[in-house]
Amino acid sequence: MNARSLYGRLAGSLLAFGFSALAVAAEHVVVVEKYAFSPAELRISKGDTVTWTNNEKRVSHSVLFIGRSEESERFFPGEKWSRVFPEAGRFEYRCGPHPEMLGVVIVDE
Numbered sequence: 001m002n003a004r005s006l007y008g009r010l011a012g013s014l015l016a017f018g019f020s021a022l023a024v025a026a027e028h029v030v031v032v033e034k035y036a037f038s039p040a041e042l043r044i045s046k047g048d049t050v051t052w053t054n055n056e057k058r059v060s061h062s063v064l065f066i067g068r069s070e071e072s073e074r075f076f077p078g079e080k081w082s083r084v085f086p087e088a089g090r091f092e093y094r095c096g097p098h099p100e101m102l103g104v105v106i107v108d109e
């Protein structure tokens, strides 16, 4: 193999590695505003991160996963909270203090 084709192969591998690294590191934002999660339904890939951002003027919220006994801290206007989703599945959640606020994160393989 000559030097040129070796470099070509190397560049191809680095590119493939870069894309897979990007896929693993994907981040998604859910905006919390006017007592609602937006988007209310979010579809992501295994290993992705979701960040909830509070855009309210004066109300704090949380993310409480239904049936999983896991709740975030309250996050206030201007604050955010993140969670990584290493496992595939359907993660339904609501706001702790405001049970009418519903959302779901669907994690694909």
Ligand SMILES: [Cu+2]
Pocket: 035, 060, 061, 062, 095, 096, 097, 098, 101
């Ligand atoms: Cu709330």
